[in-house]
Amino acid sequence: MERPGGGEPELAATMGFSGFGKKARTFDFNAMFEQTRRTAVERSRKTLEERENEAAQKEKELGSQSDGVDSRAAVSRPVESTPSSSSGSSDSEDSSDEGLIGPPLPPQGSVEDSDDELIGPPLPPGYKDSDEEEDDTQEEDEDPVKKIPDSHEITLHHGTKTVSALGLDPSGARLITGGYDYDVRFWDFAGMDASLQAFRSLQPCECHQIKSLQYSSTGDVILVVAGNSQAKVLDRDGFPVMECVKGDQYIVDMANTKGHTAMLNSGCWHPKIKEEFLTCSNDGTVRTWDVTNDKKHKGVFKPRTAQGKRVIPTSCTYSRDGKLIAAGCQDGSIQIWDRNMNVHTKFHCRLAHAPSTDTSCLTFSYDGTVLATRGGDDTLKTWDIRQFKTHLNSVASLPSFFPMTDCCFSPDDKLLVTGTSVKKGHGNGKLLFFERETFKKVYEIDVTDASVVRCLWHPKLNQIMVGTGNGLAKVYYDPNKSQRGAKLCVVKTKRKERQAETLTQDYIITPHALPMFREPRQRSTRKQLEKDRLDPMKSHKPEPPVAGPGRGGRVGTHGGTLSSYIVKNIALDKTDDSNPREAILRHAKEAEENPYWVAPAYSKTQPTTVFAEVESDEDETDDKPEWKKRKI
Structure with missing residues (x-):
């Protein structure tokens, strides 16, 4: 049943709606394209007129004046034939309009007159003489040696x-070093x-001794491998954070120990x-x-010799x-x-380096196809893991005295870097740079008068x-090529040690203490x-020296x-008497006539003073007993 036409407005008004929906807008694309074309034509015409006026x-x-008239006449011809923006009904006018869409071409006469200078917009990137292509070719053909950051160094x-051992976190903010002195420094x-x-x-x-240090992929923990049997994670x-468990040394099968x-x-x-x-x-x-x-x-891998016997792994690594x-x-x-197949090897090369030597380093290239090995036989080799039977390149006569001498690839994967060892007093250790493809030595850095062990x-x-x-531990960098680090x-100056820190004492706050025990308020450092x-x-x-008669119980004049x-004042008297008895009795007459100290106290009990009589030496020897005789 059809509803009347007026039903929808009434229902909409009853429910409070203005309408049940809006009609979708329709666009006339042909009209829009035509309008855009005409706008472009008008702009092109105005641009040409402005250029003509400037040239005139x-x-x-x-x-x-004569050349100017000819040039204006020659240039004005296209303008006369150019239709106006209002006309567009005929087909001939449409065809002429289509030829002027877009920015105008530069004047042809100026290009013919001066062939050396290019007038107008720059050439497109595909053109053979363009500047952009020259820059690209320069970047591609740039010598990788120029990218080595060695203009500056810190020690x-x-x-x-x-x-x-050396380790850098992924962001490059912290460096850790470990050595034969058992220390790890941050x-x-x-x-x-x-x-x-x-x-x-x-x-x-x-x-x-510390043998290996490495930050994890996120930089939050550090793996420490030392000369013991238990690796640690800090x-x-x-x-x-974690310490690996030690296995049972009495179990024969190493796969059955933890x-x-x-x-x-x-x-x-x-x-x-x-x-x-991973550890080995x-x-x-x-x-x-x-x-x-x-x-x-988590898993165990057991390398074997050609006869199936146990062999000691000296270095290990993951692929990229x-x-x-x-x-x-x-x-x-x-x-x-293969990480998930721990029984049989996926790739195997028996004679990669000389037997009975320690392969000190294995590292994969950034593209993951090339493996570089640093052998204890003083060689550096690269291998393609897709064809692992023979090495790609090899270089010999690179002395290595340490079981952890390593090698690494440059960030652009074009260079291979390793260090050399020297005996004490026989020259300097060097850092050598080889091209990855040709193994040609392209650069070297004279580091110090000792062996170069680690490089990163x-x-x-x-x-x-x-x-x-x-x-x-030396760090080589270039202010223009390097970042941070x-x-x-x-650029920071050395900090001065503050003397106030050594003199100040800890301040203890005791709010409820008595006034006599309460410490004074802590003052500023300067005060x-x-x-x-x-x-x-x-x-x-x-103590300062004493000046004057003396101070504080000390005498300053005589010491x-x-x-x-x-x-100096009493003992060294000027009156030098050889007989002390006579020196004392010389005051006896005056003391007897005018007694003052002792005599008045004994005036009644002992009116006459009695002194001991001096006896001769002969009487002393006869009358005195043997034990009282003076010993001569």
């Missing part, structure tokens, strides 16, 4: 022994000043999984661990994607497993960290320093003590 004015200024003093580039002092030093593994500030039973050699974090890390040990196993479970390893685990062994072999090229900072055999601390300076006990003020005064 310049020619008038030069004084060439961090770790200690006196070999710096055997360096904060943003917090250091020009004195370059570490803000924390600790010994996480007691008396064991947090960002150096506090312990941890390592011998000295560790190396370790690293998984690049994708932040809780997983002298017990002949490579184990994976989980930070959340310190009771048992974390799917492969590689280990360099003492028999010179490199064995690579951080991709974000674009700075190179080097650990040496004499306890130094060492640039933050070299407290001035008050302590006046206190002779706190400032350790020496600093009372005994010296008595010696």
Whole structure:
């Protein structure tokens, strides 16, 4: 049943609506396109007219009236044929309008007159002589040696022994160094000043040499591998988070024990999984661990020789994607497993390096296809894991005296960096740079008069960290090519130690104490320093010399003590009597005539003074007993 036409307005008014919906707008695209085209034509015509007027004015200024008339006539022809914006009915006018859409071309006469200068907008990027393509070709053909940041350097003093481990967090804010002196030092580039002092030093593994330090992929924890059998995980500030369990050394099958039973050699974090890390040990196993479970390893890999016997892995690493685990062994072999298949190797090369040598480092390139190895046979080799039977390139005569001498790729993957070892007094250790494709030595840095053990090229900072055999950690950077890192601390001045901190005492607040026991209100540092300076006990003020007759019980004229005064004034009397008895009796006559002290007290009981008579020496010897005789 059809509703009447007036039903909808009545229903809408009853319910309070103005309508049940709006009609969708319709657009006439042909009309819009036509309007846009006409607008473009009008703009083009105005631009041409402005250029014609400018050219005419310049020619008038030069004084060439005849040439100016010809040029105006020649240029005005296209304008006469150009239709106005209001006309557009005929087909011929439409065709002429279509040819003028867009910005106008530059005047042809100016280009023909001056071939050397380009007038008008720049050439498109595809043109062979364009500036952009020249810049691109320069960037592509730029020598990778120019990207090495070595114009400036700073030296961090770790200690006196070999710096055997280096680690940088992913952001590049903190550096950690470990050495043969068992210490791990923390360096904060943003917090250091020009004195370059570490803000924390600790010994996480007691008396064991530090072999490897590495931040996790998120930078919140640190893996510490030392000369013991238990790896440790520290947090960002150096506090312990987890310690691996030690295995049972009496179990023959290492897969049945929960941890390592011998000295560790190396370790690293998984690049994708932040809780997983890898360690290898002298017990002949490579184990994976989980930070959340310190009771048992996560997986175990057992490298074998060609005869199926146990072999010791000296270095281990993950691939860039974390799917492969590689280990360099003492028999010179490199064995690579799939992370999820721990029985059989996926890639295997038996004679990668000389047997009975320690392969000190394995590292994958950033593209994940090339593996670089630093062998104990003084060689550096690269391998393609897709064709793992033979090496791609090799260079020899690179001395290595340490079992952790490493190598690394440059951030652009075009260079390979490693260090060389030297004996004491036989030259300087060097940092060598090789091209990845040709293995041609393109650059070297003379580091110091000791071996170069560790090297690290951080991709974000674009700075190179080097650990040496004499306890130094050097950072190479370029102010223009590098970012943050060492640039933050070299510009800060050294802080001065404040003397007030050594003199002030702790202020104890006792609000309910009696007035006689209450401490005075704590003053400012300056006032407290001035008050302590006046206190002779706190400032350790020496006693001043005595001037004048004396002060405070001290005599200043004849020395600093009372005994010296008595010696000079009383004992050394000018009257020198050889017989002290006669010197005393010379006052006897005056004392008898005018008694004052003793005589009046004994005037009644002893009117006459009796003195002992002097006896001769002969009488003394005869009458006195033997024990009273004077001994001569």
